Amino acid sequence: MRLRSSTKPVVLVLGSGWGAHSLIKVIDTDMYDVVVVSPRNHFVFTPMLPSTAVGTVEFRSLLEPIRTSNPCVTYLEAQCETLDPEGEGGGGEGLLVQSTHLLQLSKPWQMQIQYDKAVVAVGEQPATFGVPGVKEHCFFMKEVTDAVALRKKIAEKFELACLPGTSEQQRRAALNFVVVGGGPTGVEFAGTLSDFLREDLRKKYPALMPYVRVTLLQSVSSILTQFDERLQRNALSNLTSSGVEVRTNVRVVGVNKDKVLLKGGEELDYGVCVWSAGNAPRPLVTQIASEASRLSPGSKLCVDSFLRVVGASDLLALGDCSLVLGNRLPATAQVAGQQGAYLAHLLNSGYNLGVGGYTQPPPFQVVPRCTLQVRRTKAQRMCLYVP
Amino acid sequence: MRLRSSTKPVVLVLGSGWGAHSLIKVIDTDMYDVVVVSPRNHFVFTPMLPSTAVGTVEFRSLLEPIRTSNPCVTYLEAQCETLDPEGEGGGGEGLLVQSTHLLQLSKPWQMQIQYDKAVVAVGEQPATFGVPGVKEHCFFMKEVTDAVALRKKIAEKFELACLPGTSEQQRRAALNFVVVGGGPTGVEFAGTLSDFLREDLRKKYPALMPYVRVTLLQSVSSILTQFDERLQRNALSNLTSSGVEVRTNVRVVGVNKDKVLLKGGEELDYGVCVWSAGNAPRPLVTQIASEASRLSPGSKLCVDSFLRVVGASDLLALGDCSLVLGNRLPATAQVAGQQGAYLAHLLNSGYNLGVGGYTQPPPFQVVPRCTLQVRRTKAQRMCLYVP
Structure with missing residues (x-):
């Protein structure tokens, strides 16, 4: 018509x-x-x-x-x-x-x-590359609804970690924030998240700070591959100094409710997983x-x-x-x-x-x-x- | 512990x-x-x-x-x-x-x-009085999440009404906003909603204004029963003048996906139904x-x-x-x-x-x-x- x-x-x-x-x-x-x-x-x-x-x-x-x-x-x-x-x-x-x-x-x-x-x-x-569990358990960084849901999830994990019934191991898992993908989106998000957790949330949850971890997983040997080497090195050192653990040459083969499965059999407990591995x-x-x-x-x-x-x-x-x-x-x-x-x-x-x-x-x-x-x-x- | x-x-x-x-x-x-x-x-x-x-x-x-x-x-x-x-x-x-x-x-x-x-x-x-379908299809006005979801739903209904494939009848149904309950919450919400629809949304959707209706359903013969009669009359005339259709002595016996079922067999097409019939x-x-x-x-x-x-x-x-x-x-x-x-x-x-x-x-x-x-x-x- x-x-x-x-x-x-x-x-x-x-x-x-x-x-x-x-x-x-x-x-x-x-x-x-x-x-x-x-x-x-x-x-x-x-x-x-x-x-x-x-x-x-x-x-x-x-x-x-x-x-x-x-x-x-x-x-x-x-x-x-x-x-x-x-x-x-x-x-x-x-x-x-x-x-x-x-x-x-x-x-x-x-x-x-x-x-x-x-x-x-x-x-x-967002590209999931057919990795099972990504759509069900990961957050993307594409729409405003994604960002809002992610914010809610982060708060939820901190509240969970606060409960007296939560064990040390559960607390450590709940506060492990995993970002998959070392492109511009993943790198920026990992840095922003780490700053937020360690600067802003420190005031509200000081006792939980030793448990907080931000892990960036990248499938190849360096991050920000589309930029030149100097930029890559700078970004890496900035990320590391702001408390992000960058792991390169790590391939994610699956994600389930509480674990990220890596190639080689390693399993990574996580609280929130953000998927930004490309489009x-x-x-x-x-x-x-x-x-x-x-x-x-x-x-x-x-x-x-x-x-x-x-x-x-x-x-x-x-x-x-x-x-x-x-x-x-x-x-x-x-x-x-x-x-x-x-x-x-x-x-x-x-x-x-x-x-x-x-x-x-x-x-x-x-x-x-x-x-x-x-x-x-x-x-x-x-x-x-x-x- | x-x-x-x-x-x-x-x-x-x-x-x-x-x-x-x-x-x-x-x-x-x-x-x-x-x-x-x-x-x-x-x-x-x-x-x-x-x-x-x-x-x-x-x-x-x-x-x-x-x-x-x-x-x-x-x-x-x-x-x-x-x-x-x-x-x-x-x-x-x-x-x-x-x-x-x-x-x-x-x-x-x-x-x-x-x-x-x-x-x-x-x-x-919120009290549902055992009316079937209320929990599934109605919005409450209790938490911030309710208000946010309701706002999203209102926008959705207007977008639906805009589509060229929508028939006259579907448009009229989508833009009928039903509020159940003539207590303070219901009355305030009906008034606020009507003002919003007819003043703010008029600028964005001028062509849809003839289809917009706000209907307040009250089970007894007057609204705001806990207040004195003069206040009740004033509230009623204010509501009516701001475009709310107030229907008293109407009892809701069921709500399904797109209809509010009234006692006596009448069915009311609706787009959004807000339930504020008490606690x-x-x-x-x-x-x-x-x-x-x-x-x-x-x-x-x-x-x-x-x-x-x-x-x-x-x-x-x-x-x-x-x-x-x-x-x-x-x-x-x-x-x-x-x-x-x-x-x-x-x-x-x-x-x-x-x-x-x-x-x-x-x-x-x-x-x-x-x-x-x-x-x-x-x-x-x-x-x-x-x-």
Whole structure:
């Protein structure tokens, strides 16, 4: 179905992370009907999630509702299950523009939404590498709900350790905080957690301090492998001096209710286990990627320098779920945010971002911008963000 | 077991609500070893819970950790299952004072704690009156977690109503907010909710406003029955003018996933149902009450004017779970808070609050207060609260 009875082309944005947020802040809603589809109705300032988990920053300070980011977009709380770029699913009701496609949504019920351009900015999900027990027993550091649940769990473990019926061994186990993964997220979280435990909680639970341990497990021989050696050494010495026990060349093969199982048979008692061992593609991305390039389906959407998905039409992608061909960019918030604004400027300038795969600029399409500018509402002017 | 190797008498406080909080703020921890046992490690400023549920007040502003209220008390996150005032369960380890009793705790494991005086200040729990489906589908307004979950649910229902696949009828049902119970809590919540929906959410969801309804169901012919008629009329007209539909003489006989079932066969579609139809005694209170007065077990602990439980020894009770004989006080936060401070002053003055049931003052026991005052730590002086 079409959501509004206007003749403007529909730009469908999937996601509400760094890329999508930046895009909808900049895109001109006088030129396009922007529909944002995401199971999360707010943007999260992810770099501060570890601070939220330990209570330094209140979690509401990290959020911006999508409706506040740009009141002129239509937001739908839903998860995209299938993208049908060929529009084979049949035309929806209220067909008003020619170039239409179909998008099937689920949660809480199925619906189909027509679009003219779709922007995939769904990011990635935590990778468990098939290790059993991770989903059931570990915490991730991805959403605000994760951080809040983790904070609650930390408090619970300290209360448990306080009880007179708790044995020495149980106390030691309850206060062993294990972080799996020596990437930027894991390292930052381990440091933040250690500071919090030894500086803030010391005041409330002084008697428990000898039992507190933070253990960082890394599967290869060094942490922060994507950075240079000097940085790795500095990070390691900083972590160690703030009380984190860093164990390298340790592979986790399983997690159960109260033990982390390591390769070689070692078992590690733990109270809280945080899993930040990397990211994996979301099912939607795998599906689109395999359809777009039938020969070599990858885990990311290959895009050209105009962020058009190679092998698909009217489909754009940005952020962690995309890979710019010939210009490999790191999967960071900075890149996603800049790509979002860049794409919005391309769209605002009237570029017809149809079929991807070219290296030359896409055909330019003249749009009477001056007329449109006049019609822009006050609300939208206020929310415009020019980077 | 005894928690500390001191010779001070142990005052065991069950609960962390208004009564307990006020007691531990005032009690002299140089005279007594104070042990607080409660499943909730913080005090909640309950009158502001409705405001938290609608986001006006941040929930962390409503809390005070028990350890912050008085750093000199020992707090245990546990729930008292059985109180054995006769100490028949056998002496625990480390018995240091003569008059000892046993308390059995569960969660996460059983333990026994000796005490010299026990103060029951556990309050009450929401009453469901055996109506099926209430526990599963309704929200209560008792803890911060209730308010947070409710806030999330309200947002969820609005997002659901926004989806293009939602029918008119589903939208109307999702945005019908039903409050069961016309007491002070229900009335305040219904008013707060209605203001929030029609003033704050109007900005974000203007198109949904015609669908929003707040319905207050009351089983008798008027609301706020404990107040006089003029107040009842005023409250009713205020509620009505703020958009709440008040239905009196309506009895709820069941709640299922999406319908409130009324006596007479009527069914009410709802999105969120808040149950505030009154309170019932906690199992521990029923158990103690039946043991203390074997002839007429009541739902509250009968206490004399010194808050000693009639029929028991070394057992005190205050707040909603108690009933002062000959001086019926309302079950409000104000009464509980004042009783807590009053009891602390009695204990600080050295009254030996042994066996209850007398109307004359309990025997006075001289305690060298001046000496004790000197030993009081700086931390405790700071947290003292004299009403």
